[in-house]
Amino acid sequence: METKSDSAVPTIADVARRAGVSTATVSRCLNDPSKVQPATREKVQEAVRALGYTPNFGARALVAKRTNTVGAVIPTMDNAIFARGLQAFQEALHEQGVTLLVASAQYQPDFEEEQIRTLLARGADGLLLIGYERGPEIYAELQRRGVATVVAWAFDPNSPLTSVGFDNRKAMKALAGAVVARGHRHIGVISAVTASNDRARDRVSGIKEVLAEEGLPVSNLRIIETNYAIESGRYAAAELLSHTPRPTAIMCGNDVLAAGAIREVRRMGYRVPEDISVTGFDDIELAEICEPPLTTVHVPHRQMGHRAALALLQMIREGQAAPSIELKTELRVRDSLGPCPTS
Amino acid sequence: METKSDSAVPTIADVARRAGVSTATVSRCLNDPSKVQPATREKVQEAVRALGYTPNFGARALVAKRTNTVGAVIPTMDNAIFARGLQAFQEALHEQGVTLLVASAQYQPDFEEEQIRTLLARGADGLLLIGYERGPEIYAELQRRGVATVVAWAFDPNSPLTSVGFDNRKAMKALAGAVVARGHRHIGVISAVTASNDRARDRVSGIKEVLAEEGLPVSNLRIIETNYAIESGRYAAAELLSHTPRPTAIMCGNDVLAAGAIREVRRMGYRVPEDISVTGFDDIELAEICEPPLTTVHVPHRQMGHRAALALLQMIREGQAAPSIELKTELRVRDSLGPCPTS
DNA sequence: TTGTAGGCGTTATCAT
DNA sequence: ATGATAACGCCTACAA
Numbered sequence: 001m002e003t004k005s006d007s008a009v010p011t012i013a014d015v016a017r018r019a020g021v022s023t024a025t026v027s028r029c030l031n032d033p034s035k036v037q038p039a040t041r042e043k044v045q046e047a048v049r050a051l052g053y054t055p056n057f058g059a060r061a062l063v064a065k066r067t068n069t070v071g072a073v074i075p076t077m078d079n080a081i082f083a084r085g086l087q088a089f090q091e092a093l094h095e096q097g098v099t100l101l102v103a104s105a106q107y108q109p110d111f112e113e114e115q116i117r118t119l120l121a122r123g124a125d126g127l128l129l130i131g132y133e134r135g136p137e138i139y140a141e142l143q144r145r146g147v148a149t150v151v152a153w154a155f156d157p158n159s160p161l162t163s164v165g166f167d168n169r170k171a172m173k174a175l176a177g178a179v180v181a182r183g184h185r186h187i188g189v190i191s192a193v194t195a196s197n198d199r200a201r202d203r204v205s206g207i208k209e210v211l212a213e214e215g216l217p218v219s220n221l222r223i224i225e226t227n228y229a230i231e232s233g234r235y236a237a238a239e240l241l242s243h244t245p246r247p248t249a250i251m252c253g254n255d256v257l258a259a260g261a262i263r264e265v266r267r268m269g270y271r272v273p274e275d276i277s278v279t280g281f282d283d284i285e286l287a288e289i290c291e292p293p294l295t296t297v298h299v300p301h302r303q304m305g306h307r308a309a310l311a312l313l314q315m316i317r318e319g320q321a322a323p324s325i326e327l328k329t330e331l332r333v334r335d336s337l338g339p340c341p342t343s
Numbered sequence: 344m345e346t347k348s349d350s351a352v353p354t355i356a357d358v359a360r361r362a363g364v365s366t367a368t369v370s371r372c373l374n375d376p377s378k379v380q381p382a383t384r385e386k387v388q389e390a391v392r393a394l395g396y397t398p399n400f401g402a403r404a405l406v407a408k409r410t411n412t413v414g415a416v417i418p419t420m421d422n423a424i425f426a427r428g429l430q431a432f433q434e435a436l437h438e439q440g441v442t443l444l445v446a447s448a449q450y451q452p453d454f455e456e457e458q459i460r461t462l463l464a465r466g467a468d469g470l471l472l473i474g475y476e477r478g479p480e481i482y483a484e485l486q487r488r489g490v491a492t493v494v495a496w497a498f499d500p501n502s503p504l505t506s507v508g509f510d511n512r513k514a515m516k517a518l519a520g521a522v523v524a525r526g527h528r529h530i531g532v533i534s535a536v537t538a539s540n541d542r543a544r545d546r547v548s549g550i551k552e553v554l555a556e557e558g559l560p561v562s563n564l565r566i567i568e569t570n571y572a573i574e575s576g577r578y579a580a581a582e583l584l585s586h587t588p589r590p591t592a593i594m595c596g597n598d599v600l601a602a603g604a605i606r607e608v609r610r611m612g613y614r615v616p617e618d619i620s621v622t623g624f625d626d627i628e629l630a631e632i633c634e635p636p637l638t639t640v641h642v643p644h645r646q647m648g649h650r651a652a653l654a655l656l657q658m659i660r661e662g663q664a665a666p667s668i669e670l671k672t673e674l675r676v677r678d679s680l681g682p683c684p685t686s
Numbered sequence: 687t688t689g690t691a692g693g694c695g696t697t698a699t700c701a702t
Numbered sequence: 703a704t705g706a707t708a709a710c711g712c713c714t715a716c717a718a
Contacts, residue, residue, distance in 0.1 A: 009488055011695055022705045027697060037703060052484060057464035058401035059695035062710045069465075077426045077445070087421055090447060099461050102420070102445040104433060118442050121400040122412075122465065141395060145352055230628040256628075263632045285573040285599075289606040291634040354711055365689045370713055380687060402711035405694045 010051040019047035030055065061123040069099045070148075070312060071119030072128040075107045075197075079228060079256050080284050082130070085152065088305030089128060096313055098125075107227070109196045113138055120145060126312045132156060132163070133198040148315035152308045154199055155326045162315065164308040164325045168199045171297045171329040172206030172251075175279055178295075178331060179249050180214055183340030184277065187211075188240035188247035189223040190233060190257045200225075200253055203281065207251060222247060226257070233260025234267075241268060241276070248276060248340045255280035255287045258294055262336060266291075273338030283332055292335035300327050353394040362390035373398065404466040412442045413491075413655060414462030415471040418450045418540075422571060422599050423627045425473070428495065431648030432471060439656055441468075450570070452539045456481055463488060469655045471495060475502060476541040491658035495651045497542055498669045505658065507651040507668045511542045514640045514672040515549030515594075518622055521638070521674060522592050523557055526683030527620065530554075531583035531590035532566040533576060533600045543568075543596055546624065550594060565590060569600070576603025577610075584611060584619070591619060591683045598623035598630045601637055605679060609634075616681030626675050635678035643670050 016023045021040055028035045029044040036044070047053075061067045070093060074082045090100045103119060105112035116138060119127060126148035139161070142149050151163040179187065189207060192200035208218060222243055226232040233252060237260065240247055250265070252258035258280030262272055270276045272292055280287055280296035287294035304327055311322040359366040364383055371378045372387040379387070390396075404410045413436060417425045433443045446462060448455035459481060462470060469491035482504070485492050494506040522530065532550060535543035551561060565586055569575040576595060580603065583590055593608070595601035601623030605615055613619045615635055623630055623639035630637035647670055654665040 012697095013695080023696080024698085024706075025704060028704085031697080035703080040703080052480075052487070054460055054464050056405070056695050058404035058466055059710085060697075061401035062399070062405060062695080062712090063697045064710090076430075077420065078430055079423055079426065080421070083420045083422065087419075087447070087449075099458075100446070102447075103443070104430070104445075106430075115442075117397055121397050122444075123399075123401055137395075144395070230632055259632050286602075286629070289573055289602050289633075355713095356711080366712080367690075367714080368688060371688085374713080378687080383688080399711050402694090403713080405696090405711080406713045407694095 009056075010053045012053070012055070014051055015044065015047045015053050018051060019043045067123040067125055068097060069101060069122070069124050070126040070128065070316075071101045071103065071116075071122070071124040073103050073105050073112055073115045073119065074130055075105055075112075076228065077102075077104045080286070081228070081254060081256070081282055082153075084284070084301040085305035085308075088302040089152075089309045090305075092306045092309030093313070098313065107193070107197070109134060117141075120147060125316045126150070128152060128308060128312065130154075131198045132159060132161065133196055146319070148312055150308050150312045150315070150322075152304055154202075155324065157324060157326070159324075160321070162311060162322050162324050164304060164311050164327070166299060166304075166327045166329045168202035169206040169209070171299075172203040172281065173210050174329075174331055175281070175295075175297050176207040176210035176251065178333060179251060179277065179279060179337065180210055180216075182249075182277070182337065184247075184249040185216060185340065186220050186245050186247045186249075187222075188237075188243075188250040189221055189252075190236040190240070190250060190261060191223060191225050191253040192228055192257075193225045203253055228254060228256055230256055230260035230263075233257035234264035237261035237264040237278075238268065241265065241270070249279070249337075250276060251279045253281055255282045255284050255290075255294055255296055258296070258336075259286050259290050262290055262292075262294070272336055275341060277337045277340075279337055287332070287334070290336065294332075295334045295337035296332050298330040298332045300329070303327060352399075353396045355396070355398070357394055358387065358390045358396050361394060362386045409659075410466040410468055411440060412444060412465070412467050413469040413471065413659075414444045414446065414459075414465070414467040416446050416448050416455055416458045416462065417473055418448055418455075419571065420445075420447045423629070424571070424597060424599070424625055425496075427627070427644040428648035428651075431645040432495075432652045433648075435649045435652030436656070441656065450536070450540070452477060460484075463490060468659045469493070471651060471655065473497075474541045475499060475504065475506070476539055489662070491655055493651050493655045493658070493665075495647055497545075498667065500667060500669070502667075503664070505654055505665050505667050507647055507654055507670070509642060509647075509670045509672050511545035512549040512552070514642075515546040515624065516553050517672075517674055518624070518638075518640050519550040519553035519594065521676060522594060522620065522622060522680065523553055523559075525592075525620070525680065527590075527592040528559060528683065529563050529588050529590045529592075530565075531580075531586075531593040532564060532595075533579040533583070533593060533604060534566060534568050534596040535571055535600075536568045546596055571597060571599055573599055573603035573606075576600035577607035580604035580607040580621075581611065584608065584613070592622070592680075593619060594622045596624055598625045598627050598633075598637060598639055601639070601679070602629050602633050605633055605635075605637070616679055618684060620680045620683075622680055630675070630677070633679065637675075638677045638680035639675050641673040641675045643672070646670060 103115040283298035446458040626641035
C-alpha cells in the first residue's frame with residue numbers, strides 16, 4: 001500500500017499544497033509568471049524545485065492547443081545525408097523553445113505513414129517531411145488536423161504544400177551536363193530505389209534529360225537501383241563495369257554510394273578519373289576525404305534545415321501556409337571527374 | 344462559428360455515436376477486441392475508418408500507464424556512429440509495437456538533461472541513454488518515476504544502472520597494444536572532448552595504461568581534444584605532426600576523426616602507414632573505404648542496439664532492472680597501421 | 687456483452 | 703492577484 005504522495009511523481013496539486021496556493025496560481029506561475037505577485041511566485045518556484053515537479057505533458061496537451069513540439073520523419077538515420085540539415089533544423093527550433101522529435105521511416109511508405117500518425121497523435125504542432133511522395137490520405141489527414149507541414153529536400157512550386165528545398169532534377173542536370181561536356185557518352189548510374197522516392201527519381205530524370213538534349217540514346221545509360229550504403233555502391237560499381245560497352249563515368253545518387261563506387265573502381269584496377277569518372281550528390285564531409293575528392297552537387301543542408309524551421313514556426317504561429325523556398329545547389333567539381341579517355 | 348464535429352479531429356465519442364454504441368465499447372474495441380462481439384466490432388471499426396479516428400495520445404497516456412513509447416537521447420545525429428545501433432534498436436522495438444522517439448543532446452550535458460525531461464514528460468515508458476556520465480539528480484528523477492533505463496555504448500558492471508555495451512577502456516587498450524607492439528613510441532591522440540564524455544575518457548585512459556605498462560612516459564603521448572568531425576580530424580592531425588618529436592602513430596577516438604587525419608597526413612606528404620600510422624574506433628563503413636583502410640576497433644553496433652531494446656522492453660514489462668550485458672569488441676587490423684619507421 | 691460514470695493532470699473561465 | 707471549477711479525451715471499475 002502506498003500513500004499517494006510518497007515518492008510518486010508530483011502533480012500540480014502537490015505543488016499547490018506545498019506552496020499554500022491554488023493549482024490555478026501554480027499554473028499561472030508556470031505559464032505566465034507576470035500574472036502573479038513576486039512573493040507568491042517565489043513560494044511556488046521553491047515548491048516546484050523541492051518537489052522536482054514537471055508538468056504532465058499529456059494533460060497539458062489535452063487542454064492546451066500547443067505542445068511546442070514538432071516532429072520530423074526522415075527516411076533513414078543510417079547515414080549523414082539528413083543529419084546536417086536536421087541538426088540545423090533542431091537548433092533553430094530550440095532557440096524558440098520548441099522540441100524536435102525524430103522518427104525514421106526506413107524508406108518504407110507504410111512505415112512512414114505510421115510514424116506520421118504517431119507524431120500527430122502525440123500532438124506535434126508541426127511536421128517536417130522529406131520529399132513529396134506519399135498517399136493523399138495522409139495529406140488529407142494533415143490538413144484536417146491543421147498541422148503545419150513543411151516538405152524539405154525537394155522543391156515544387158506547384159504543390160500546395162510548403163517546401164523548403166531544391167530542385168533535384170535541375171541540380172542533377174547541371175552535374176550531368178558537366179559530365180557530358182567532358183566527352184562521356186556511356187554513363188553508369190547508381191541510384192536509390194526510385195519507387196516512392198521522388199528525389200531519387202528526379203535526379204535520374206535530370207541525367208536522362210541531359211542525354212536527350214545532347215541527342216544521345218537513353219540506352220547509353222545503365223541504371224542500377226540500390227539502397228543507400230557504401231557497400232551497395234561497391235557492388236553496383238562492380239556490376240556496371242562488367243558491362244559492354246563499359247561506362248566511362250559513374251554518376252551516383254549520393255555521396256555515400258559514390259564513395260563506395262570509387263573504392264571499388266580502384267580496387268578493380270581502374271584509375272579515377274583517368275579511366276573512370278565518378279560523381280556523387282549532397283557534398284557531405286565524406287566527399288572531401290574520398291580519394292580522389294568527389295565531384296558532387298553541393299546541397300546547403302544547414303541553410304535548408306534552418307529555413308525549414310523558420311517557415312514551420314511561422315506557419316504554426318500564423319496558422320497559414322508560408323511560401324515555399326527554393327534553395328540553390330552548386331556544382332563542386334573535384335578530382336573524381338575528368339575527361340573521357342579517348343578509346 | 345463552427346460546429347463541433349465539422350471537419351475537426353474526431354474523438355472517441357464521435358466514433359461511438361456513428362457506430363451506435365457507447366464510448367466504452369469503442370475503447371474496448373481498440374484495446375482488447377476480444378471483449379466485444381464480432382458484429383459490434385465490425386460496426387465500430389467501420390466508424391473508425393470512416394472518421395479516420397486516431398486515439399488522442401495525451402488523453403490515453405493520462406489515464407493508462409503505458410504509452411508504448413521509448414525515448415533515446417543521443418549525443419549527436421551528425422555522424423553515423425550512433426545511427427547503426429539506433430536503427431537496430433528501433434527495429435527491435437517496432438517488432439513489439441513500441442515507438443521510438445529520438446532526441447539529440449549535441450554533446451551538451453544540460454541540453455541532454457532537458458531532452459530527457461522532455462521525453463519523460465511525454466510519458467516515455469523507457470529511455471536509452473549513451474554513456475553513464477550525467478548528474479545524480481537525473482538518475483534520482485528516473486528512479487522516482489520508475490522509468491526503465493538502459494545505458495548503451497558503455498559497460499560498467501558496478502553501476503546499478505543496466506547497461507548494454509562494451510568496455511571502452513579495454514577496447515582501446517587492445518588497439519593501443521597493437522600499436523605499441525609495432526614499435527611506435529611517440530603517439531598522437533585525437534580524442535573527443537573528454538569533459539562529460541566517459542566513453543572518450545575511457546578510451547584515452549586505455550592508451551595511457553598501455554604506455555604505462557610498457558614503461559613509456561606519458562609525455563610520449565600528445566593528446567588533442569576536439570569535436571567529432573572530419574574537418575576536426577584534419578586540423579588536429581596537422582597540429583600533431585608539427586610537434587617534435589613527431590609522432591609515428593595517430594590514434595583517434597573514432598573513425599570519423601581518423602578519416603580526416605589520414606587525409607591530412609597524406610596531404611602533408613606523408614605516407615600511411617609507411618611514415619605515419621593512423622587508427623580509428625567504431626568500424627563504421629567509412630573505415631573500409633578510407634585509403635588506406637582503417638585499423639580500428641569493431642563495435643557490434645547492431646547487436647548492441649538489438650539487445651538494448653530487448654533489455655529495455657523486458658524492464659518495462661517486468662518493472663525491474665535487467666542484468667547488464669557486456670559485448671565484445673574486436674580489433675580490425677587494416678592497412679592504416681604499420682610498423683614504426685626506423686628513424 | 688454492453689453502458690454509465692468517475693477520474694487522470696492541466697489550463698482557462700469565471701468569480702471573488 | 704488569487705481561487706473554485708468546468709472542460710479536454712480516454713480508460714476502467716462497476717452496473718445492468
